[in-house]
Amino acid sequence: MLQYLLRRLMLMTLTLFGVSIAIFLLLRIAPGNIADILFDSAGMVDPVEKQEMIRQLGLDLPLWAQYVHWMSGLFHGDFGYSYVSEKPVLEEVLPRIPITARLAGLALTFAVCTGVPFGVISAVRQNSWIDYLLRVFSLVALSMPAFWLGLLVLMAFVNWAGILPIYDENPKTWTAAALMYLVPAMTVGSRSSALIMRLTRSSMLETLRQDYVRTARSKGLSEIAVTFVHALRNAVLPVITTIGIETAFLFGGLVVTETVYNIPGVARFLVEAIRWRDYPMVQNLVMFIAVVVVTVNLIVDMAYSFVDPRIRLRS
C-alpha cells in the first residue's frame, strides 16, 4: 500500500512539472503580452514606454531565465506580483480560494447527493414513470449550457420571488447568504449530477443482474440491503472515477457560473488574468488548480482500494 502511495506521489510530481512547463509555454505562445493589454486601455502604444514596461516586468529575459525565476520563487514561497494590480499574487488569490472551494464543494455534494440516489432509484424502478422522468431530467441537465441555465435560474428567482441570488459580500439575512451559494452550486452541479445519475443507473442495472445479487435475494435479505449493501457497493466504482474527473471539469462550469452569479472566485479571476496575460497570476493559479486536481485523483485512487479490496491486494 505504501509503495503504491509513493509511486502515485512520484507520478504526481512529474505531472505537476509537466503542467508547469505547459502553462509557462502556452502563455508565451499566446499572442500579445501584458504591455500590449495595458496600452490597450490607454488607446495608444508608445514604443519607448512599452519597452521600459517590458524591461521592468522582466519579459525581455530569455524564456528559460523567466521559467527558472518563476520556479525558484515558487520553491521559496515567493509567488510574485500581479502585473495588473501590482499586489502580491497570494494577497489576490487567497481570499478567493475559500469562495470557489465552498462553491465547488457544495456543487459536488449536490451532484453526488442527487446523482447517486436518483441513479439507484432509476435502476431499481427501470422502465417505470419515475425512471423515464429522471432520465428526461438528466438529459436536459446534460444538454443545457451552464451560462444559460444560470441565467434562467436568475430570471426565475427575480420573476417569482423578487430576489436576485447573486454574490453579496455582506448578505443581510441568512437566507440570502445560503441562497447566494446554494443556487449557483445547484446550477453548476446539475450537469455532474445528471452524469453521475446516468452512470449510477447503468452500473446498477448491470450489477443487479449479477449472480451474487440473486444469491443475496434468495438468502432472504431485504430489498434495501440487497440494493445498497450488495449492489451499490459494487456499482459505485465507476461512479467514484467519474466524481474524480468531474472535479476537474467542474472548474470549467465554475468559470461561467461565477460570471453569471457575479461571484468573485478563483475561476472567473483566472479567466480575467489570462485575458490580461498576467503571467504570475495565471501560472501560479494553474499550478494551484493542478495540485488540487491531482490530489483529488490521488484520493479517488486511494478510495478505490478501500471500496474494492482487490486493488489493494493486487498492489
Next chain:
Amino acid sequence: MKSSRFVMAVACLLGLSSAAFAQKQGGTLRVTHRDNPPSASIWEEATISTDMPFMSVFNNLVVFDPKSPVDRLDRVVPELATSWAWSDNDTTLTFNLRHGVTWHDGKPFTSADVKCTWDMVTGVTPGKLRKNPRKTWWFNIKDIVTDGDDKVIFHLKDPQPSIMAMFAGGFSPVYPCHVPANEMRTHPIGTGPFMFESFKQNESIRLVRNPHYWKKGQPYLDAIEFTIIPNRSTMMLAMATGKFDLTFSGELTPELTKTLQAQVPQIQCVMQPTGTQGNLLVNREKPPFDNPLIRKAMGLALDRKAFSDILSRGVFQPGGANMPPPEGFWGWSKEFMETVPGYSADVEKSREQARQIMKSLGYGPDNPLKVTVSTRNIPSYRDATVIFIDHLKTIYIQGEMEPLDAAVWYARLARKDFTVGMNVQGTGIDDPDVQFFENYLCGSQRNYTSYCNADLEKLFHQQSRMKDIDARRKLVWEIDKRLQEDGARPVMYHEKDGTCWWPRVHGLEMAANSIYNHWRFDTVWLDQ
C-alpha cells in the same frame, strides 16, 4: 425632432441638478461597473472604467460647470484654482489656488503639486508614469512656474483658449507630488470628496466620504461602492431588482435602455453621446490603398444611416471627427454635412461614383478587390465591421473580417500591421484641439493611419489660437470636411448610450455631451 429630443434631454439633466434642496446625509451609493479598471491612475488610462470610479477621489484646477448641461469652453468654473487670468498676449495663464486644501493623507495641497503633475504629463520629469496617453494634449506648454504656495503660472508657446477645456476634463486631475506614480495606480490619494478605501480586482471599488473636504457640508454620501459585473444580463437583473442605485456610465445600449425602462418604469435613464465614434482605418502605406482614389471610394460606400439603424435603432448619429449637434458643439450642422462627399442622403448616388472609381482602377463584379478588415474581437467592433464589409461589397471590394484579441489589436495598430481596420475610439472632451491633435497630427501616437497633411496641420494650430468661438467653429468645420475628403479616418457614427438610476438617487449632474467629466459625486444624495 432631434432638437426637441435634445431639449428634453437637457431639461432632464437640469432636473437632476435642480433637485439640490433638501439633501440628506448618509448612505452608500451602489453603482454597477462593467469591467476591471486597468488601474486607479486616471492620468495613465484613457477609459471610463478608470475615470468614473476614481474621478471623485480627485479635484482639477478647474471643471466644467456641473450645473451646466453642456460641457463648453465658456462654462468652465474654478475648483482647486479660485480664479485664473490670461496675460495680454494670451500665452501666460496664471491660476490662483485655494487655501487650506489638504490631501487625503493630511499633507497640504500647494502649487508644487500642480507643477509636479503637469511636469510629469508633459514629460519634463520622465519615467514617473508607466503610460502617458494624453501627453499630446499639453504640447503647447512651454514651462510651469510656481509663485509661492498659492499661485502657479503656465507659459504657453502659443495662445490656446482650448487648454482650459483640457484642464476642466475629468482626465486632468491634480496629483500629489509626494505620492509615487506606482502607488497612484493601486491606492490613489487626492483632494476630492471621496477617499479611496479598497480596490479588489474583478470585484469591487469602495470609496468613503472625505470628512475634511474643502466644500463644507459635502459630499452627502457616506460611501460609494462600485461592483464589477462583467455580465450585462446579470447587471440588468441586479439593477431591475434594486440591488444597485446607478448603472455604469453609458453602459446600456439604446436597446437595453429601453428594455430596462420597460421592465421597471420608475427607473430613470438618459441617453448621452459617449464621446466614442466608429471609424475606418486604412493603411495608406499598403498598396493598393496608397492610392487615394481607393480610399475615396471606400468613404463613398458608407451608408451611415444603416450603421445607426442596425446598431442602435437610429440613435447613433452621423458626423465628422467632432461630435455632431445638438449635443456636440463643434460638429457640422446638418446642412453643412450634406455638402461633404459621402454624407449625402442619396447613398446610391455616392456608391455609383465609388463604383466608377473602382472600375477605372480595374476592379469590377468579376474582379473584386480582396481585403482583410481587422478589428477587435468584441461585439461593438465586430457588429460594425460586418455592416462595413457589406457596404464594401457594393463597390466591388470583397472583405473578410479578422477579429483580433485586445492583446494584439493596439500592438498591430502601432506597428501599422493592418490593411483596413474598423475602430471604435473615444475622446474625453468635445473640443477640436483634443480631436485634431490627438488623432490627426503627424506622428501622434493615436494617429493610427499615419495621416499627415502639413497644410491641414497649420490649420489645426490656427483654429487652436482663435478666441472667437463662431469663427473658430467655421474653420473647424472646414478642417473636418478636409479630413473626411482625404479619407484620413472616415467616421461611420457617433455613439450614444444610456445611464440609468433609481429615483432615490438625487443630485446627479451629467452633461449632454460627455460621459467623462461629471463624476465628482459631491452633490449626489440618497432619499431612503
